[in-house]
Amino acid sequence: MADLVSHPDEIKVVSKRFGQGAADIDRYLALDGYKAAQKALPMTPDAIINEVKTSGLRGRGGAGFPTGMKWSFVPKDSPKQKYILCNGDESEPGTCKDRLILEHDPHSVIEGVMIAGLAVNAESGYIYIRGEYRYLSIIMQKAIKDAYARGFLGKNIFGSGKKFDVYWHGGAGAYEVGEESALMESLEGKRGIPRIKPPFPAVVGLWGSPTVINNVETLASAPHIILDGAQKFADYGTPKNGGVRLFCLSGHVNKPGVYELPLGYSLKKMIYEVGGGIPGGKKIKAVVPGGSSTPVLTADEIDIAMDFDGVAKAGSMLGSGGVVVIDESTCMVRFAQYIMKFYQHESCGWCIPCREGTDWLKKTLDRFHAGGGVKKDINNIQYLAENMMGRTFCPLGDAAAMPTISIVTKFRKEFEDHLEGRPCPYDPVGSVRLLPVLSH
């Protein structure tokens, strides 16, 4: 279990109950727990959705899709069952925030699922938890059981006459199953392969029914928005980028950890002030701004505001909040190789470009870093990644291609430094330690 960190610039919303024993239901109630759900109960679905829209909340799972809008896509008149699906498959290297929420504040996730349910007239929700997070499943199971025991879940929630059930489901160890449609397949008991879209989950999702799927942090934000007011949440952040989010600061920083900072916070400040700078006073070589799948930024590119639009302007993505700092001693070829090892292992194999592309890239990068590289390999690595980009069945292929393209174009010289059998001139071990959440 991870140590908690703190910084004065933090605005603790989702993390406000961290370290306070809120996994215990009484403690959670004492800390304003389940008040938001009760507040939402008499509200109309549209009113709830409007609150979430006002809050400017955008998905914390990676793509940053406006949450209120996503909820509004569910066809209200559909006679089918509707489902809320909480995506707790958190497997993106560099990202380690959902685990803290699930560990320290599991009831806020349940409450968020309920609020989403009320917003779309769903009567059940599933909380899907990454296979490797087994200890969190135990915490979640207890939380669900306690909520049932208090009558917060079940046939008559809070005595309102309304019905709502919550189930948990454990993954079996596949990054790909974090992709929303693959997650649904997995939950339905099938191989974790994504589905053809359209139709989108809001219309045809779990068991063919309209489904809202959101990240753990997204859903855990909902109770705070309902209870404290949407505008207040929105005001923490920047226009169109409402609120605060959990940044997972890791890599070569003095004070790594998960910090809850307002959207739009300066990346530079995050590294040097919140994170306490680089160990040994070294220089920054690169920064991964939003999890291993996002294009890396060079030291010159980090003077940016950390919100969805700010990072996009810099040519990368805010992604899932995993900020990895890479110092000057690190080998970028080894880093690229290490990332590709992950994606090659996690590709579901369904489509040609991702299955073959990651395998080919991994083999090439392995050989290249070991000293067997030739000049045309460099172009070939770029060619392969560029030809995967935008052509795969699901975004995993892009996730593998994007960092690779950015590394090979921005750090081409480092590739050239490995040619002709020269030993790696950088610290190769450091680059391996950079990504803490590898699933194997």
Next chain:
Amino acid sequence: MPDVNITVDGKKVTAPAGTLLIEACKTVGIEVPAFCYYPGLSLQGACRMCLVKVEKMPKLQTACTTVISEGMAVTTDHEEIHQARKSMVELLLGNHPLDCPVCDAGGECELQDMTFSYGASESKYTEAKNHKEEQQWSPVVFFDRPRCILCYRCVRVCDEAMDVAALGIQNRGSGSVIAPNMGDHLDCEECGMCIDICPVGALTSGAYRYKTRPWEMNHVATACTHCGDGCKTTLGVRRSETGMEIVRGDNRDKSGPNGDFLCVKGRYAFDFANRTDRLTQPLVRRNGKLVPVTWDEALTYVGQKLAEIRSQSGGASMGVIGSNRTTNEENYLLQKFARVVLQTNNIDHQRTADFAAFAAALAGRPDATASAREVFDAPAILLIGNDPTEQHPLLAYQIRNNVRLHKARLYVVNSESVKLRRQATLFSQIPSGSEAAFAAFLAGGDVANGANRDEWNALRDQLRKETGLVIAFGSELRGASIASLNKFALSVQGAKLICLADYANSRGAADMGVYPDLLPGYVPLIQGSKFKAEWGTLPDAAGLTLPGMVDAAKSCKLKALLVVGANPVFRMKLDPATFANSFLVVQDLFLSETAAVADVVLPAASAYEKSGTFTNTYGDVQLVKQAGEITGTKSDFEIIVRIAERMGYDVAKLVPFGSGSRADMGQSRGAQSGEADRHAVWLEAQGLELKMNPFDPTAVFDEIQRLVPGYQVSRLNLMAGNDQHTRLDQNGGGAVGDPALIQPANDGLFSSGSTGRYSKTLNTVMENRNRVEMPKVAAD
């Protein structure tokens, strides 16, 4: 559905709403490359070969999953698309063996073609390829993992089209692999659909692999000779020491009622034809032993003997047993031979379904029968008796896929829990033997024992609400029951019937009048004036049935018996001495149980080695074309003509050859190749082609089309290789006979009358599955 307008590469395309972009492109001749997309199977979006540009979409889109929408503007010819296709092929080839010269699929591989059309000439890949040893999954299915491009066609065809689901995907990422259902081997229907649909050399056929290079084969389109469904098949043939060897069967151009489909028999069980113990020399019994003689000797002997018996004892002392597997022309010729040459109506065949009663019930009722194609489109199907999965694989396939793709409603009434119940809207299990009672109930009767009254009533009510119901029934229903069923069918709007018989040309034998009391077209003897006028003679008295002839033989009244392509000793479990007092002539491929006791055995060509037509159990007539050739054999057609000739009969009266007028204006036909020699087809269809010799079956087909009611189908279509539905409503009247005359073969998926025993593939498949073994081949 309303039409939708789009543009593709500037061309205007109009297609029904719901059409996939890849299909819409085809309609204007624009090919979008595809590996994983396969019409009729579920969509995958996996191979990414079909990426195209759709206006207003930021990324390239897969044409195979995109449904067209009004005003959509699509580009398929663009640098970005060319590059996407090229890189997709490169990525595949990266891990693919590049040993095409020794790959079984070399020359007919979609990956080769794609590389040729869209790929790169230079390989960027320098890494070691992922290797795995080849595996044998069943006697006929081999899997070579490194060649697999993971298009998942095999998985889907087995699951969706076959409802077997014997194939799956294991592992993930670059470790993904197609796997058989039993760990290291398959337990399945062995249809080979997976092999056929595999675009590369990953799945190969144990019966065909490494026998030839594809371009060394010629391809002949003909019909399968096994069950009554009449699948069209393309046989790959090669010259061999003994003539022409058939090395492969598939339905290459997907024409015919069966589309892609062939079952294990259609795909592999042509191999009986290549057996080394095929008869290739006539045999004559001398001093109690069958000894080889020349054709001339044998035919002269048979001709003399038959002529002698005819003049001494009269036609009534002679009999003929016809075949379920010879062509229409041969069946027609055989009954004509019996009636005009032998001067007897003693002719019959092993009846596996009661077509005579079927004809009687349907006479004068237009549109009464459904074709094999119609089963695939019918809105509803009622199946009474039979187990099509085992006995009529194509019927099962059509029904299954109609339910899957068109949401047809299927009603199954059976005494067993047949596999098709899985597709059924309603499955009613009835006691064995109560099918006739059920037919009577449908026709308006009541339920005798009251047991399933409510269920049956509900079913009947529901069936009556259907329109266009296709009713297929097995040999459980005969005689009067068929009339009851027809009575019920008349109460359902647009209902059509299918009578299921066992063999490839059972229907043809019946249609061609291989009956003691019915002439071709089910014309009763007494109404046979048209035939009498044409033939000059026709015995009046009804002849003996098959059991009647056996009885006559036992009581020494049958002086001569000609058996063509039948094995009554085996089938009817006769004492081999039954025909000891008859002059027995047998035309067969093998020394069957019946041939073994004959006086003369004439080595016949199999249906794969001759030309003519077959009529499947639905009444669809199809062209049969010579593919194989075994030196020493003759077609039954030729044998019959030659016997007649040796009996002193004017063969021009038997076979009206020499008719037609010559209209070949000297155009060169040499340039034409392949199945459709269009000029010849046209000439033939117009009746302008001269029938040059008395062994030309089309001369008899001319007569069939002239005299047999219901066979006036389009000659041009037929000659071009299309199945043509005959009209049973125009038949001559039929007859309701003794239901006991119907003796179904009840073949399973891996058996085929007594011929199936000679198929090596069927035998090995069966041994492999530990199924009930087939009886040993007598000649072995």
